Structures are given as structure tokens and as C-alpha cells.
Amino acid sequence: MADTLKIHPADNVIVALRDFRAGESAAGGNGSIQLLEDIPIKHKFAERDFQEGETIIMYGVTVAKTLRVVPKGTRISTENVVHASSDYGVGERDLRWDAPDVSAFRDRTFLGYHREDGSVGTRNYWLVIPLVFCENRNISVIEAAMVEKLGYVTEREFSVDVDTLIRQYREGSSAEDILRTDVLRSGEEIQRNRVFPRVDGIKFLTHQGGCGGIRQDSEALCRLLAGYVNNANVAGATVLSLGCQNAQISFLREAIDRIAPDSKKPLYILEQQQSRSERDFIAEAVKVTFTGLMQANAIERKPAPISKLTLGLECGGSDGFSGITANPALGYASDLLVALGGKTILSEFPELNGVEQELVNRCTTDELAEKFVHLMRTYSKRAEEVGSAFSMNPSPGNIKDGLITDAIKSAGAAKKGGTSPVTDVLDYTEQATRPGLNLLCTPGNDVESTTGLAGSGANLIVFTTGLGTPTGNPVAPTVKMSSNNALAERMGDIIDINAGTVVSGEDTIESKGKELLELLISIASGERRTRSEQLGQDDFIPWKRGVSL
Missing domain, CATH: 2.30.130.110 (Archaeosine Trna-guanine Transglycosylase; Chain: A, domain 4)
Structure with a gap:
């Protein structure tokens, strides 16, 4: 080695x-x-x-x-x-691509949920979502009423015995005695006994938007929620509205009509200010959600070509090995999927700083190249206007582990996109509809970015990490890929696959990329659940434009 x-x-x-x-x-x-x-x-x-x-x-x-x-x-x-980084602009482009050999995957399929619009989901979820933060409490009440009764409880690999601590406190134990007490217990094996066995879960989303702030944020929120409703992993949704907020029901309906004009997914929208009481409002929401679950349960997994996968490419908690192991391996898997006719989405525009020209040169048309340049320069200018340039992107953890400038971080982060041509450039909330590699404008912030990936259609996400980030997404199964062996050993409870073996010599970028694609097919078919799914890690943070890096 x-x-x-x-x-x-x-x-x-x-x-x-x-x-x-x-x-x-x-x-x-x-x-x-x-x-x-x-x-x-x-x-x-x-x-x-x-x-x-x-x-x-x-x-x-x-x-x-x-x-x-x-x-x-x-x-x-x-x-x-x-x-420091080089300038960039639209010029001569090089679209030559040496596509990888995909003969081993050519006839492979996964078992997915076929939607009427032709998309295929890797999961079958029902959404319960608020149009405004005022409805977050009602969302929590509905969740408490339904989740356990319907058999949707997250498995626990361990529990913390708080009863022992209470007993010790009442018996007069000192703080030192309590700190020495072993309170970890083996987890309970929870029997699911789901009422709706073909529904993988009910996802209750909450957020702090929908009113206040600027109107554009509320409109972007409606477009994002429309993307979640339209995601192939979603069977339908219950939407709670207060009534007076900026994020009006009409905005959500317009956003859904724009991206899916012929959508036949069941969608129930309730407005609290038109209800007789909060109790009646919550009861009605539970009833319509239950009937929606009955419809979702009628859908079965059936074989689908790998080209129906839309893979989000994400990194977070990156280290000095991320751009050497995990990101290039994910990039190779992306190239495999693109060569098979699938879609991949590379996000995190602040983490493309310094490699813009390479991506411009890979855009299939002048229009796409110009759109990418415009989005990058506009985002960079807005970041500078609030006193936070792209150069300030690396976190203390990044710097400690060798990513000392944004350009170093970005050059390694861009490896997630492989080498294939860029077939589309998307602004935040725009939908990935073209096969091939898509560039999506999101922040580098982990959860804001993964939230955006699922909102633009990702039905799977791979999240590479070198420091360890316990995150996931409510609707898109999120695979965690470690960049180094030490992290995979230390935080194995959140890691699904380890690319550290590339540095230690057991694997190559190509072999690890193929292993990753095999894992994705298994997860897409429902044969395996990701660590983040097992832990119930459903992180959802809409982006307020111009604020986050």
C-alpha cells in the first residue's frame, strides 16, 4: 500500500x-x-x-x-x-466521453412501485405536510395518533435505561455514581404488524416557513413541496393549511400542475380556518390520511429497468480522503447509471467553486452552459453581498482534516459527478426529467441540499462522508458511504458502505463503484434498508435563497 x-x-x-x-x-x-x-x-x-x-x-x-x-x-x-480558483466562461466544449462497461448491469432490474406518470419509486410513502409552520403542532398530534397504531415504529438497536437513573436519584446517589452507571440496554425487537404492509411509511414533515420572511421563500417552499408530492417514492399526500399564510393553497396547486399537469395522485388539502374546531380539523386529517393509505396499499412492487433510478449525489462532513475514495467511487457509480439510461443529480453549487470550467465544458448545449454560469455567478454574488463568499465554505472539521480551501474541497466534491456529459442544469426545485447527469443549484449545507435533491426527483441518495454525518431524507433512502476505514469502524451504525478500502488497497475506484451500484439496486428493491431509515433520520430543511452556503 x-x-x-x-x-x-x-x-x-x-x-x-x-x-x-x-x-x-x-x-x-x-x-x-x-x-x-x-x-x-x-x-x-x-x-x-x-x-x-x-x-x-x-x-x-x-x-x-x-x-x-x-x-x-x-x-x-x-x-x-x-x-484561489480559476475564472470560467462559456467557450469550446468537449463532449467526448469514455462510458464505462455496463454489460454486467445491462439486463438488471429492481422491484419498484410504478406510478401512472411512468416513474418508478423505490419506496411507497404517504406524506403529511404543512403549508406553514403554524401547523407543525397539528402534524405532531396526527403523527402521535397514527404511527404506532399502524405499525410504523423505528427499530431500536439499543435503549437508555432512564428508570435506573431515576431510582438512583431518589435513593440519594451522587452525580459521580450516576455518571458511572451503565444505562445502555439491548434494543427491543419491534413487531411491525403493519395495517398497510405495502406502504413503507407515513412521513410527517415540519418546517419553519410558509409565512413571514420574503414572499419568494414561501413560493419556493410551495414548489419544493410540490416536488415532494410528485416524487416517485410518494403515493399521495395530506396537506394542512392554516389559511392566511403567504404559502397559499393555490400556489401549491399551481406548482403541482406545472410539474405534473396530469397527476392522479391522491391529494387531500385541509384548511384549519375553515374548520369547526381544531379537534374536528385533526380528526378529518386522520380520516383522509387513512383512506389515502388504503389507496397506497393497493400498489405492489414490480420489476423495473435500472434506467428508472434517479440518484442524488451528496457529500457532507468531508475529509481529505473524500475526494480520493468515496466521491470518485460514487462518480463511477453515477457514470454506470448514466450509461444505463438513468438520471443522476449533482448539487451543492458552492462546492463546485474552482471546477466550474470543467463542468461548463461538459454541458451538452450552449444554453445549459450559460445557465450554469449564470446560476454560479449569481449565487456567488449574493453570498458576497451578505458577507460570506464561497471561500468561507470549508467548516472547522473540513479544515482540520485537510480541506483547507473551498477550491480543494470543491475539486474533490465534484468527483461525485463522474465524467459523463451534463444533460441538464436545474435551478432549485426544478425537476430532473432528462436522463444523464443533472446539475442542481442548492447550498452546500448537507440537509438543505439533500432536501433539494429529493424535491427535484431523486428516488435514492448517496451521501459520502469522511467525518461522519447522521442524516437522511424523509422520502429518498439515503446511503452513507465512508471515505476512510477508521470512520466505518467508529460509526458503523450510520455507515452503509466503506470506500476506505480504496486507500488500504483492497479495492479500486471502479470495483467500489460497482459494489455501490449493487447495493443501490438492493435498496431500491426494498431488500435492504439504509442505516438512516433504520434510525428514522428524516431531515428536511427548505432553502431560503441567498442565506445559506
């Missing part, structure tokens, strides 16, 4: 694949390099001597400028470099 990596022939920094001590020699460039300081695993060191103001190249693109002299064999850090 190698202990260093030069990612691209044009790079002038080397990645440490293990911890190095000052004085050790490390492979780099055309020979060995004497290291002048400790180099932590995942961090980079200089391949040559740099003067102040020189360009740092990684992944073959500009990722930083030096702030001072950086001697060969020293660590690249926030103290000696600053974010």
Missing part, C-alpha cells in the same frame, strides 16, 4: 495517506522528499519550494495561492496559503 498520493500529474502538492513525522522521507513527484515537519494523514505537503504568490495545483486545477515562502516538504495549511 502506498503512503502518499499525487492525484493529478499537474499537481504540485502530495497527499499524505498516513501520519508522517518530521525527518521522514516520503514519495513525491520524481523521487523522495525529506519532510521538514509533521504531516498528518489526509493533509498535503509541498512537492517543491514555493515563493509568495505562487499557485497551488491539486486535482489538476488551481486551489490556492501561497501567502509566503513554502519550502519543499512542509505542510500546506491555512497559515501559508489562501483560497
Whole structure:
């Protein structure tokens, strides 16, 4: 196993694949390099001597400028470099693509839920959603009334014995005694006994939008909720409206008609200010939801081609290995799916900063290239106007684990999109309708981005992580892929597949990408549930434009 990596022939920094001590020699460039300081695993060191103001190249693109002299064999850090990236624009494009061999997957199918519009779901959910935050409490009351009675309870791998702590407190135990007490117990095996066995769950969404703020946020919320109702994994929905809010029922209906004018999905919309009482309002919502579940339960899984999968490509809690292992492996799986006629969606526009030109060059038309450039420049300008440029995107955890500039983070993050041509560019809430790789404008914020992916049609999501992020999505099964072995061992309860084996030598990018696609087919068919599904991790945060990175 190698202990260093030069990612691209044009790079002038080397990645440490293990911890190095000052004085050790490390492979780099055309020979060995004497290291002048400790180099932590995942961090980079200089391949040559740099003067102040020189360009740092990684992944073959500009990722930083030096702030001072950086001697060969020293660590690249926030103290000696600053974010830098190349300009971009619409010009000559290169659409040549060496598609991967998909013969092993050509005739494969998955068992999915076929909708009347021709889409196929990997899950069969019923939604209960509010148009405004004022209805969040009613959503919670309905959830408490229905979930356990209908057999939709999340499995518990463990429980915490609070009764023991209460007993100790009443008996006069000290804080020190309580802290030493073992309160973990083996989880209960919950018998589902679902009333509606073909309905995978009722998803109760809550949010803080729909009124106040700016009107555009409420309109965007209605478009997002319309996308969730239209998602192939959703059989139908119950919508609660207060009545006076900015997010009017008419806006939701218009948004649904725009993306699915012939939709025949059952949709029940109730307005509280037109009801006789809150009790009657909640009772009516429970009844219509129950009848909707009866309709959803009539749908059975049937074989569908892999081309019916729409895969969201996401990363979060990234580390210095994310762009070397998990993201490229996901990118290879994306290329496989595209070659099979499926759709993939790459989001997180702040994490494409520095690799814009590569993506522009992959757009299949001038119009798409121009739309991408416009969205990127508009988003960047708005971020700067509120005092937070793209260069401020890396989190403290990113920086600690080697992603010290946004361009370094972005160059690795973009690997999730593989190498296929870009067939469509989508603004937030626009629907993915064209086979191939789609670019979707969302923040880099994990949950806002995954929320947007499902809202644009993803019926599966792969979420790569190097630090560990316990997140999921209410309607799109979210597969967690670790970038390193240590995370897979430490947080195995949230990780579905480990790409750290690429660094340790057991796998290649290609073999791990194929393994991932096999896992996705199994999950799409309902044969396996993701860790986030098992944990009931249903995170949903609509994006308020221009605020988040």
C-alpha cells in the first residue's frame, strides 16, 4: 500500500495517506522528499519550494495561492496559503466521453412501485405536510395518533435505561455514581404488524416557513413541496393549511400542475380556518390520511429497468480522503447509471467553486452552459453581498482534516459527478426529467441540499462522508458511504458502505463503484434498508435563497 498520493500529474502538492513525522522521507513527484515537519494523514505537503504568490495545483486545477515562502516538504495549511480558483466562461466544449462497461448491469432490474406518470419509486410513502409552520403542532398530534397504531415504529438497536437513573436519584446517589452507571440496554425487537404492509411509511414533515420572511421563500417552499408530492417514492399526500399564510393553497396547486399537469395522485388539502374546531380539523386529517393509505396499499412492487433510478449525489462532513475514495467511487457509480439510461443529480453549487470550467465544458448545449454560469455567478454574488463568499465554505472539521480551501474541497466534491456529459442544469426545485447527469443549484449545507435533491426527483441518495454525518431524507433512502476505514469502524451504525478500502488497497475506484451500484439496486428493491431509515433520520430543511452556503 502506498503512503502518499499525487492525484493529478499537474499537481504540485502530495497527499499524505498516513501520519508522517518530521525527518521522514516520503514519495513525491520524481523521487523522495525529506519532510521538514509533521504531516498528518489526509493533509498535503509541498512537492517543491514555493515563493509568495505562487499557485497551488491539486486535482489538476488551481486551489490556492501561497501567502509566503513554502519550502519543499512542509505542510500546506491555512497559515501559508489562501483560497484561489480559476475564472470560467462559456467557450469550446468537449463532449467526448469514455462510458464505462455496463454489460454486467445491462439486463438488471429492481422491484419498484410504478406510478401512472411512468416513474418508478423505490419506496411507497404517504406524506403529511404543512403549508406553514403554524401547523407543525397539528402534524405532531396526527403523527402521535397514527404511527404506532399502524405499525410504523423505528427499530431500536439499543435503549437508555432512564428508570435506573431515576431510582438512583431518589435513593440519594451522587452525580459521580450516576455518571458511572451503565444505562445502555439491548434494543427491543419491534413487531411491525403493519395495517398497510405495502406502504413503507407515513412521513410527517415540519418546517419553519410558509409565512413571514420574503414572499419568494414561501413560493419556493410551495414548489419544493410540490416536488415532494410528485416524487416517485410518494403515493399521495395530506396537506394542512392554516389559511392566511403567504404559502397559499393555490400556489401549491399551481406548482403541482406545472410539474405534473396530469397527476392522479391522491391529494387531500385541509384548511384549519375553515374548520369547526381544531379537534374536528385533526380528526378529518386522520380520516383522509387513512383512506389515502388504503389507496397506497393497493400498489405492489414490480420489476423495473435500472434506467428508472434517479440518484442524488451528496457529500457532507468531508475529509481529505473524500475526494480520493468515496466521491470518485460514487462518480463511477453515477457514470454506470448514466450509461444505463438513468438520471443522476449533482448539487451543492458552492462546492463546485474552482471546477466550474470543467463542468461548463461538459454541458451538452450552449444554453445549459450559460445557465450554469449564470446560476454560479449569481449565487456567488449574493453570498458576497451578505458577507460570506464561497471561500468561507470549508467548516472547522473540513479544515482540520485537510480541506483547507473551498477550491480543494470543491475539486474533490465534484468527483461525485463522474465524467459523463451534463444533460441538464436545474435551478432549485426544478425537476430532473432528462436522463444523464443533472446539475442542481442548492447550498452546500448537507440537509438543505439533500432536501433539494429529493424535491427535484431523486428516488435514492448517496451521501459520502469522511467525518461522519447522521442524516437522511424523509422520502429518498439515503446511503452513507465512508471515505476512510477508521470512520466505518467508529460509526458503523450510520455507515452503509466503506470506500476506505480504496486507500488500504483492497479495492479500486471502479470495483467500489460497482459494489455501490449493487447495493443501490438492493435498496431500491426494498431488500435492504439504509442505516438512516433504520434510525428514522428524516431531515428536511427548505432553502431560503441567498442565506445559506
